[in-house]
Amino acid sequence: MDVKIVKTQSPKAKPDMATVPFGTYFSDHMFLMDYSIDKGWYDPRIVPYAPLEVEPCSTIMQYASEVFEGLKAYRTPEGKVQLFRPDENAKRMNNSAERMALPKIDVDEMVGYMKKFVEVEKDWVPSDPGTSLYLRPFIYADDPCLSLHPYHKAVFCIIACPVGNYFPDGMKPAPILIEKDDVRAVRGGTGFAKCGGNYAGAMHAGERAEKNGFSQVLWIDGVERKYVEEAGGMNVMFKINGEIVTPELNGSVLPGITRKSSLEIVKDWGMKATERLITVEELIKDAESGALEEAWMVGTAAVVCPIGELAYEDKRCVINGGKIGEVTNKLYEDLTAIQWGRVPDRYGWNVTVD
Ligand SMILES: *Cc1c(COP(=O)(O)O)cnc(C)c1O
Numbered sequence: 001m002d003v004k005i006v007k008t009q010s011p012k013a014k015p016d017m018a019t020v021p022f023g024t025y026f027s028d029h030m031f032l033m034d035y036s037i038d039k040g041w042y043d044p045r046i047v048p049y050a051p052l053e054v055e056p057c058s059t060i061m062q063y064a065s066e067v068f069e070g071l072k073a074y075r076t077p078e079g080k081v082q083l084f085r086p087d088e089n090a091k092r093m094n095n096s097a098e099r100m101a102l103p104k105i106d107v108d109e110m111v112g113y114m115k116k117f118v119e120v121e122k123d124w125v126p127s128d129p130g131t132s133l134y135l136r137p138f139i140y141a142d143d144p145c146l147s148l149h150p151y152h153k154a155v156f157c158i159i160a161c162p163v164g165n166y167f168p169d170g171m172k173p174a175p176i177l178i179e180k181d182d183v184r185a186v187r188g189g190t191g192f193a194k195c196g197g198n199y200a201g202a203m204h205a206g207e208r209a210e211k212n213g214f215s216q217v218l219w220i221d222g223v224e225r226k227y228v229e230e231a232g233g234m235n236v237m238f239k240i241n242g243e244i245v246t247p248e249l250n251g252s253v254l255p256g257i258t259r260k261s262s263l264e265i266v267k268d269w270g271m272k273a274t275e276r277l278i279t280v281e282e283l284i285k286d287a288e289s290g291a292l293e294e295a296w297m298v299g300t301a302a303v304v305c306p307i308g309e310l311a312y313e314d315k316r317c318v319i320n321g322g323k324i325g326e327v328t329n330k331l332y333e334d335l336t337a338i339q340w341g342r343v344p345d346r347y348g349w350n351v352t353v354d
Helices: 059-063 086-099 107-120 196-200 203-211 257-268 280-289 326-339
Strands: 029-036 040-048 066-068 071-075 081-084 132-141 153-163 174-178 216-220 228-231 235-240 243-247 273-276 292-299 303-312 315-318 350-352
Touching: 029 107, 040 107, 059 132, 066 086, 066 196, 081 107, 086 107, 086 132, 086 257, 107 132, 107 153, 174 292, 203 216, 228 243, 235 257, 235 280, 243 257, 257 273, 257 292, 257 303, 257 326, 280 292, 280 303, 280 315, 292 326, 303 326
Parallel strands: 174 216, 174 303, 243 273
Antiparallel strands: 029 040, 029 153, 066 132, 071 081, 071 132, 081 350, 132 153, 216 228, 228 235, 235 243, 235 292, 292 303, 303 315
């Protein structure tokens, strides 16, 4: 793999992992590659982390043509560095790119670039418990032109930031608001794509929820406005009458890799796990009766985050007495043990970097 490497002349100090806020402190380098309609992808390189040059009229600035990924490099107890299912991120990035008319990158090549980049930034993968190096690969269109036409130019970039333990004081059940006004996505729209625009449109409701003391919103479907879809940047799972259920991938739900991995794990435990439509009405009724035994969110950042309370209109339902459920906790322990290499990887999910 031919990647040009230009090392920084002024390496930064590593942050204090106990206090570094998420997504603010970046490693010394970044990966860049350019695309043109004539040449395809060209000039893969690792260079010092620096601001990007973008024309004010560029497609990314005017029309938000961007897709991104999020994954982590973990330090194992033996000091090795590994990525968790990076091929899944690469495949999803291409699915997102296709939806947004952005150019795709060969999956093996993309994984190769991620590995090469992490190899260069190896010292930035922290070893304190619960910490990791978060990778943010993204593709954006960069045509210097306001007219709407198929893109001629694009950029692929990977940046990385060391992230601390998501739950420095232990896992805490979160209060979640079921959003009934704004919608995040509709079938046929861009809900299944990991694109910046989805987040831009979600900020308003997120802000409102936060002001009212909730940590996130739970979105409902944009067509019939009655099915539960997912949380802000995490998928959602429930334990109802002893069974695991999660909203099915209907086109407007983001196909999370943590969701997919969690489903495989709970099925391996011998639990019944079903992907189906779940109405808000059913969920609230089950929360009130106690049939809803546990609720949690899943995503790369937190891995697993318990839901302690669900609010909808004027109802507020406490779940499992506001405590972390047994399955929630077991899933967190099992999945994080695989990711950090504390137990053998029985699924072959990890990709070693060095
Ligand atoms: C990234 C993301 C998720 C979680 O996906 P993971 O692959 O598990 O990190 C869920 N929902 C949305 C909207 C996302 O952007």
